[in-house]
Amino acid sequence: MTSVLPEAGLVVAPTSREEAAEVVRRAAAGGRPLILTGNGSQLGTIPLPGVGDWLSSRALDRMVEHEPADLTVTVEAGCTLSSLQAQLSRVGQFFPTDYAAAGTVGGMIATGHAGPLALAHGGVRDRLLGATVITADGAQARTGSRVVKSVAGFDLGKLYCGSYGTLVFIVEATLKVAPLAEAVVHVRWEGPAGTLLDASVGLLNSAHRPQSLVAYSVARESGKPAGTVTVAARYAGRRESIQEMLGHGGSVMGSPAAVTSDPSAGWAETSAIATDGGDIMILDLPPSCAPEMLRSAETDDLDAMVDLGTGQALVRGDAIPPRCVDILWRLAAEGGGTMRRRDAAGIVTWKRAGDPAARQVMLALKNAFDPDDLFNRGLAEQML
Ligand SMILES: Cc1cc2nc3c(=O)[nH]c(=O)nc-3n(C[C@H](O)[C@H](O)[C@H](O)COP(=O)(O)OP(=O)(O)OC[C@H]3O[C@@H](n4cnc5c(N)ncnc54)[C@H](O)[C@@H]3O)c2cc1C
Structure with a gap:
């Protein structure tokens, strides 16, 4: 899909979580909404908010930790799917997703898409073990863990899947990977x-x-x-x-x-x-x-x-x-x-087809996460 990202100079791309948190805090203090993005590969199919400053995760693109024996990897959200696959393939592993090489891990979580491989491997919802995010007040919040079976508290990571940048700015994710087939x-x-x-x-x-x-x-x-x-x-x-x-x-x-x-x-x-x-x-x-x-x-x-x-x-x-x-x-x-x-x-x-009562619960959640509608202003109203 065509990227509708503005030219590079108009997009803020922090290189650390602390920097990202500071950008969000300043935007919140100034009451200036933020349009969240990764590499912009999907923006052509999203009814984007008309106002706001662009905040991209694309410079947060490091692999943080890879435990081949545990089949887990922790990456920054701006890591592209192609670079993730290239790194995993060196040890005979991959993240089960199709196409979309230019897309980022954060964008994959935020869109919550599942390609055809979900039939065998589940979608990103099933493979996201943990995430670190910047909340709308500029705090860093880590949820989930690096173990597959963690039962502590609500599974907030699942909420971020398909949230289209309306709840939090995702900066890091821990994913369950799979062995490459012979x-x-x-x-x-x-x-x-x-x-x-x-x-x-x-x-x-x-x-x-x-x-x-x-x-x-x-x-x-x-x-x-x-x-x-x-x-x-x-x-x-x-x-x-x-x-x-x-x-x-x-x-x-x-x-x-x-x-x-x-x-x-x-x-x-x-x-x-x-x-x-x-x-x-x-x-x-x-x-x-x-x-x-x-x-x-x-x-x-x-x-x-x-x-x-x-x-x-x-x-x-x-x-x-x-x-x-x-x-x-x-x-x-x-x-x-x-x-x-x-x-x-x-x-x-x-x-979207759905139960109006469930929509109200989702809007209340949006309000709890982001009461001033700082992230992707107006999008939650449209998509829910
Ligand atoms: C043909 C095709 C096939 C695909 N197949 C699969 C598949 O098999 N499995 C799969 O999982 N996905 C699949 N996808 C989805 C793809 O993985 C994602 O669309 C891609 O990773 C988006 O990344 P991006 O950085 O370009 O996102 P962008 O286009 O920049 O953003 C997309 C949305 O995510 C939000 N967003 C982006 N980054 C962040 C962030 N860091 N924090 C919060 N919100 C953010 C944006 O606000 C926007 O709403 C497919 C997409 C296409 C076009």
Whole structure:
């Protein structure tokens, strides 16, 4: 996504927690709101506050502690996901997340996204063990621990996941990492949506299920019969067990169109869908809505992608017709999900289905954390 960060000189990027706390204290004293960011990779899809000074975690980018034997790592929040993965890979480990190389760890926590690998590894909520944050009065607060099973007090870290910079400025995080698999194989099946999506349910409910399973259709692809989808699976593990899983996948889904160990080939079309520009909607749906969502997108000549494990979906085209927007919103709302849209003119809108009473609890929480709405002013009202 396009970064809408202003030029570097207009963004304050502290190099220590103390400096970050001082920036927040000064802003609070002056009643001047702050727009929180990491590297700005997601800002194009967030209804940003119109006022405030920019505060970025990007210069807080050190690895603080890595305990390979405990499968834990503590990093500053501005560490990019690509640099984290590069450091972990030296000891045969990784943090289970997909794409988004430019994004920061703090941004990943604040957006709370879960990519397709969440099917096998859980999302960031499941892997955040602890966090250090700067609160709206400029205090440093550490929550959680470096052990996986900590039961002391409320799990504040989970609150920060998906808070979009409305509660605290995250400066450090302790994450649970995972060992890299001996081998990774990407498989693609192509065929009629009804048949393949039905079979996918069987694959997901089997002991041989893949690490991730995504269905997509690209409107611009010519020569394919109407109603054709591609289902892409990623298998990881020991080489011999992958062979067994591939055999099972073939028996459930039929002959694959491609089998490769090259991740870029395995996911090539999906990155074409997730490109910038045009009219984009990002939705959280119950995975069982995938057939209707893909059908609706195809009817309107749109590219569409849905993670069959988590239900995260993306629809893209030159202009998404109102009829399709209504269908997609109904599907998201039925499952209590969310819908984010950035239309071709760059206007960003968010909708969230949910219980009004729960919304009041969330707004009260926002008020308890940040009574003057210092962080990302106005965003909590819009997104909750
Ligand atoms: C195609 C794609 C795939 C993705 N896949 C995955 C995935 O598989 N798993 C996964 O976990 N994530 C995934 N993400 C999300 C990604 O990890 C995050 O969006 C990214 O890390 C954002 O980092 P950023 O620094 O650019 O955030 P920004 O764009 O700068 O900010 C995003 C939001 O986070 C807030 N924020 C940023 N930094 C902080 C901070 N330090 N403290 C408080 N608030 C902050 C901002 O206010 C803003 O609301 C994906 C994103 C994309 C585009």
